Amino acid sequence: MNKLYLWLVLLILALLSPFAGTATLDFGTIFEANSLSQRIFLELRLPRILLAFVVGGTLGLAGLLFQTLFRNSLMTPFTLGVSGGAVLGAGIAIKLGLTLIFGISAVSLFGFLGAFSTVLLLIVLSRYLKKAEQESLLLLGIALSFFYTSALMVIFYLSSFTETATIMRFTMGSLSVVGYESVLTISLFSALLLALLYFKRFELQLLSISDEQASLKGVNTKQLTYLFLGVSSLAIGVLVSLTGPIGFIGLIIPHMVRKVYQRPVSSLIFPVFFVGGFFLLACDTLTRVISIGSEIPIGVVTALIGGPFFIYLIISKQSS
Amino acid sequence: MIVKNLNVSYDDTTVLENINFTIKEHLCILGSNGSGKSTLAKALCGLLPYEGSIQLEVYELSELPPIERAKRVAYIPSKMESFEQFTTVEEFVLLGRYPHKASFKNYSIEDKNIVREVLSELSINELAPLRLHSLSSGQQQLVLIAQALAQKSTLLIFDEPTSNLDPKNTALFVKELQKLRESFTTILITHDIQLAAYLNDPVLFIQDKNAKLYEEDFFKTDRLSQAYGINFKNENGLLGIHYE
Numbered sequence: 395m396n397k398l399y400l401w402l403v404l405l406i407l408a409l410l411s412p413f414a415g416t417a418t419l420d421f422g423t424i425f426e427a428n429s430l431s432q433r434i435f436l437e438l439r440l441p442r443i444l445l446a447f448v449v450g451g452t453l454g455l456a457g458l459l460f461q462t463l464f465r466n467s468l469m470t471p472f473t474l475g476v477s478g479g480a481v482l483g484a485g486i487a488i489k490l491g492l493t494l495i496f497g498i499s500a501v502s503l504f505g506f507l508g509a510f511s512t513v514l515l516l517i518v519l520s521r522y523l524k525k526a527e528q529e530s531l532l533l534l535g536i537a538l539s540f541f542y543t544s545a546l547m548v549i550f551y552l553s554s555f556t557e558t559a560t561i562m563r564f565t566m567g568s569l570s571v572v573g574y575e576s577v578l579t580i581s582l583f584s585a586l587l588l589a590l591l592y593f594k595r596f597e598l599q600l601l602s603i604s605d606e607q608a609s610l611k612g613v614n615t616k617q618l619t620y621l622f623l624g625v626s627s628l629a630i631g632v633l634v635s636l637t638g639p640i641g642f643i644g645l646i647i648p649h650m651v652r653k654v655y656q657r658p659v660s661s662l663i664f665p666v667f668f669v670g671g672f673f674l675l676a677c678d679t680l681t682r683v684i685s686i687g688s689e690i691p692i693g694v695v696t697a698l699i700g701g702p703f704f705i706y707l708i709i710s711k712q713s714s
Numbered sequence: 715m716i717v718k719n720l721n722v723s724y725d726d727t728t729v730l731e732n733i734n735f736t737i738k739e740h741l742c743i744l745g746s747n748g749s750g751k752s753t754l755a756k757a758l759c760g761l762l763p764y765e766g767s768i769q770l771e772v773y774e775l776s777e778l779p780p781i782e783r784a785k786r787v788a789y790i791p792s793k794m795e796s797f798e799q800f801t802t803v804e805e806f807v808l809l810g811r812y813p814h815k816a817s818f819k820n821y822s823i824e825d826k827n828i829v830r831e832v833l834s835e836l837s838i839n840e841l842a843p844l845r846l847h848s849l850s851s852g853q854q855q856l857v858l859i860a861q862a863l864a865q866k867s868t869l870l871i872f873d874e875p876t877s878n879l880d881p882k883n884t885a886l887f888v889k890e891l892q893k894l895r896e897s898f899t900t901i902l903i904t905h906d907i908q909l910a911a912y913l914n915d916p917v918l919f920i921q922d923k924n925a926k927l928y929e930e931d932f933f934k935t936d937r938l939s940q941a942y943g944i945n946f947k948n949e950n951g952l953l954g955i956h957y958e
Contacts, residue, residue: 596815604797658798
């Protein structure tokens, strides 16, 4: 597969996107002010397209960052339990019925705290691992994910039927939005992550070789790693609290882009962002095309694609 | 470089205790496996915290900002380890220019010229477009040296440079090393007694957490035998282990 095919497929699916969905858009009236078609397009389809794009791009970037920092293609915010932490945080906020804390959405704040404390926990726990046992970090992430799932079960157990339904729907991941508020919020943190990675791309390239190499060349690796992890868990926490967990994008996209581009990480930042964006948009378009009646949640779709892909990665890693 | 009362710990255990030495031109560090040679090398590069003093020029090593330290000390590992496999040799060597690059800016034309000079100095221009994973061990070692040279540090620390090389590549490496020794201060960590004897630098022998400096006369069979605790022989001026 080369770059051209990749982009062609993604662009075609992206262009189809506004026209996929249960309500059919009428081309004749789409440019008429306040027509039904125009309102569907501007208030439902367009924000959703932008949301899918920004979310896909951000998840791809966070995946690229984690893989580079831990120097392992299986390490992503999703596989290390960071998304799981955000889901649990958001679940707690929903259960407690919290809406606003200091003017910030409580679900977002708790989502961020869940993601951030998972990152901190991983940093502390990884001190007890020998360098050669880096893969154990992945096991720690999986153990944390199990723990979070069980904790969420406890919340389900304690919740009323409606609360349970809300949290349950949330854990499936969804890109359904009305209006532009979520899009703007996620874009802000996404832009922050993108800017950080771009301006620190040469430091990231040194880190992708090894921690030691980066230190030897004068990078303050500890400080920079904490900055990277802080900003990315902020972006992931806010994102997950608004869309629910959408898994495996961070695993698939950097791998795909690396394979197609065959370039070092410093040249992959924008390609990963754009391919991630278009990929999730394409997935979302597909779910809307194949859905009958009620929509299949996007998180379910990406997990259905990502699960087998994860197995493929593990097997191909073993054989190489 | 002047090292005084140096203590280095690793994972809460003291690896080196009360190490003292001064490097005038070159130094060779010898010692058994696990004696702490690499730990010492890492401390000298500023990768590990230490107690005591490592004086570099007029500065204390731990007080130098990382970038300034990198302008003065370069470390060449025995093996190239990289998660990233799609980096080309040229890009990899360019990373050696990182300490000299203005922050937030791209590498300059001058940086790229220095990379080209360094590659031709080592006669490996033809490797420039190749990816790291396609290199042989010998080529990797030369590329690592090229990166350290691009760094333009005054002190080069080689950590077991010949341990992965075949005789031909070892000979090539030693030829390059000889040239470098004219303009750089070098520290060589090795198990290769024959190479160490050939270079005939002052030897720092590390044993039981301590180090002893031999300004000369280390490469005598009786002294070697005593240091390593096995028998060495000298046949026609060629030092070697006496296998039993």
